[in-house]
Amino acid sequence: MRFSGSDKYVTTGDLTLAVNAAVTLQRPLLIKGEPGTGKTMLAEEVAAALGRPLFQWHIKSTTKAQQGLYEYDAVSRLRDSQLGEAKVADIGSYILKGVLWQAFECATPSVVLIDEIDKADIEFPNDLLRELDRMEFFVYETRQNVRARHRPAVFITSNNEKELPDAFLRRCFFHYIKFPDRETMKRIVDVHFPGLKPALLREALEVFFELREIPGLKKKPSTSELLDWLKLLLAEDIPPEALHSKDNKSAIPPLHGALLKNEQDVHLFERLIFMARQNR
Amino acid sequence: MLIDFFLHLKENRLPVSIKEFLALLEALQQHVIEHSLDDFYVLSRAILVKDETHFDKFDRAFGEYFKGVEALPGMEALIPEEWLRQAVKKHLSDAECAKLEKLGWEKLMETFKKRLAEQKERHSGGSKWIGTGGTSPFGHGGTHPEGIRVGGKSENRSAVKVWEKREYRNLDDSVEIGTRNIKIALRRLRRFARQGAPEELDLEGTIAGTARNAGWLDLRLRPERHNAVKVLLFLDIGGSMDDHIRVCEELFSACHSEFKHLEYYYFHNCVYEYLWKDNRRRHSERIDTHDVLHRYGNDYKLIFVGDAAMSPYEILQPWGSVEYNNAEPGATWLRRLTDTWPHAIWLNPESEHAWQYRQSTSLIHNLMGGRMFPLTLDGLERGMRLLSK
Numbered sequence: 001m002r003f004s005g006s007d008k009y010v011t012t013g014d015l016t017l018a019v020n021a022a023v024t025l026q027r028p029l030l031i032k033g034e035p036g037t038g039k040t041m042l043a044e045e046v047a048a049a050l051g052r053p054l055f056q057w058h059i060k061s062t063t064k065a066q067q068g069l070y071e072y073d074a075v076s077r078l079r080d081s082q083l084g085e086a087k088v089a090d091i092g093s094y095i096l097k098g099v100l101w102q103a104f105e106c107a108t109p110s111v112v113l114i115d116e117i118d119k120a121d122i123e124f125p126n127d128l129l130r131e132l133d134r135m136e137f138f139v140y141e142t143r144q145n146v147r148a149r150h151r152p153a154v155f156i157t158s159n160n161e162k163e164l165p166d167a168f169l170r171r172c173f174f175h176y177i178k179f180p181d182r183e184t185m186k187r188i189v190d191v192h193f194p195g196l197k198p199a200l201l202r203e204a205l206e207v208f209f210e211l212r213e214i215p216g217l218k219k220k221p222s223t224s225e226l227l228d229w230l231k232l233l234l235a236e237d238i239p240p241e242a243l244h245s246k247d248n249k250s251a252i253p254p255l256h257g258a259l260l261k262n263e264q265d266v267h268l269f270e271r272l273i274f275m276a277r278q279n280r
Numbered sequence: 281m282l283i284d285f286f287l288h289l290k291e292n293r294l295p296v297s298i299k300e301f302l303a304l305l306e307a308l309q310q311h312v313i314e315h316s317l318d319d320f321y322v323l324s325r326a327i328l329v330k331d332e333t334h335f336d337k338f339d340r341a342f343g344e345y346f347k348g349v350e351a352l353p354g355m356e357a358l359i360p361e362e363w364l365r366q367a368v369k370k371h372l373s374d375a376e377c378a379k380l381e382k383l384g385w386e387k388l389m390e391t392f393k394k395r396l397a398e399q400k401e402r403h404s405g406g407s408k409w410i411g412t413g414g415t416s417p418f419g420h421g422g423t424h425p426e427g428i429r430v431g432g433k434s435e436n437r438s439a440v441k442v443w444e445k446r447e448y449r450n451l452d453d454s455v456e457i458g459t460r461n462i463k464i465a466l467r468r469l470r471r472f473a474r475q476g477a478p479e480e481l482d483l484e485g486t487i488a489g490t491a492r493n494a495g496w497l498d499l500r501l502r503p504e505r506h507n508a509v510k511v512l513l514f515l516d517i518g519g520s521m522d523d524h525i526r527v528c529e530e531l532f533s534a535c536h537s538e539f540k541h542l543e544y545y546y547f548h549n550c551v552y553e554y555l556w557k558d559n560r561r562r563h564s565e566r567i568d569t570h571d572v573l574h575r576y577g578n579d580y581k582l583i584f585v586g587d588a589a590m591s592p593y594e595i596l597q598p599w600g601s602v603e604y605n606n607a608e609p610g611a612t613w614l615r616r617l618t619d620t621w622p623h624a625i626w627l628n629p630e631s632e633h634a635w636q637y638r639q640s641t642s643l644i645h646n647l648m649g650g651r652m653f654p655l656t657l658d659g660l661e662r663g664m665r666l667l668s669k
Contacts, residue, residue: 013322014322014325014326017312017313017319017322017323017326018322018323018326020312021307021312021313021323021326021327022326024307024310024312025303025306025307025310025312027303029326030330032332074483074487075483078487078490078497081495082495082497161464162464162467164330166295169330169331170297170299170300170330171299172330173303173326173327174325174326174327174329174330174331175326176332176335
């Protein structure tokens, strides 16, 4: 079973190769790339394409590695004990299964997404070394060893906010999703807006890539922003000519708020346009 | 054969490990890829390289190994990019293509180097020089069947290998520094401690206490955990520092939100007996450096930010300051400060190569005991690592 993109997700050759290598060798795949290039989407699409269930674990700054395995709900047990409930005797009824445990238990091979691993504490990846390597862990409360019935395909995304430890990296495969070129971008837009007029698409892509070229932008617009912008353009029914009219008044592309998310960027952009007009 | 490849990567100082190498062999054994060098490139990169900043290094090493030639001498520096920008494009028929002589790789490289040495101007069209759109084997966009592509994008495919595109050049050693990146670097300095009023539920303690109480609830509270590191920031302002104002602003704003205990003072060029907190009123609201020395305990970490560009007299001589008459030389003051706060570093916005050429920079570098770091992400990280020891 090989992954080769889907009707909603366009991949490049190197990405499919990395995914297939990771799935075949049952190693975790670490995905990095600019925000909005479809890192999180990838796991969903792979799960859909391979017909496997997907388990998602979204990481926050307060997430602990232990929470992905299991949690011991001591407070409920304490309360129950004061109330004299019968189930207090069984510690197992206070163990809550985490995402990894659920995936390990799954009867079919599954896909696990560990999203934005760099948001967690610096030690977080180190606490998962054995779990990701051997795909097993030990539950101290019940003296039970949980081992994966089928090694799940693990996808990990990162935005580079923290460096990941070497020991962790050595256990993963790695792929950097680079920003799509014009051709790939066209394919991506085709997938999302099948009926888009070619003229509008051409003009929009031109504006978009020009915008990305502007030096000094704090946040360059990315694929997801382009798609949002196109959605708006379609909703407002803006004609292609309006995007690239050389006439002075409308030099700023309509609805640019969808592309530029930072006030300083908008200012910079307006200043550049102002300067360009003066040079004329 | 692949062992040599592995050792070659090691030689090029890529952080590859045996475990990863074995994974690569396993992948080959399981036929993840067909017999294609391009696929092998992608596969080996995914398995061996774990950081996009190493991609460029890997591309070069991979290219070298699979061509079996020495690295091109100074490829980046020798050929300005605009030479290669697509200017003219000739279209030859297949027959004409065949007519072009096919040079062997070795000979091609040799001639390439020779041409590089001879050529001094931009070239476009024609059939000998390195440039765009011609039929010479060198340059890009041309139609020689076995050419070496230098920059530019592939069009006829025959001279092109992905790893030669050097697409990841920009990601190598990123010098870009933004507030957010600075914050991440500053986090290395975090030191968590529990201080203040106990108002957070200590779950572990409560459970342990309750168990010891034979089941009667024993609530335990503890103070909240927060970052207890204390930082003193001394910023050089004015004069030659005006060139670096943006990066200093970013550093300052990042520090401000990251540290709860942050105190900052301004100085000009070198520290003397006065500092100030508001640059607009620097002459009316001066603060005696002695007061500052006595105000903060030695658990504060001291960070200087300045380009250390001044006349050596300003450091070494009494009365040497450009602004006013100082009774004691800057070096004395600097020593006094670093004695009071032994955890001290100097961040310099100038690039690290330039330091040795400026006398005052070397002087301060020595006075700081070598603890001077460039104000880049990498420098900041090294500095923070030292401070947190």
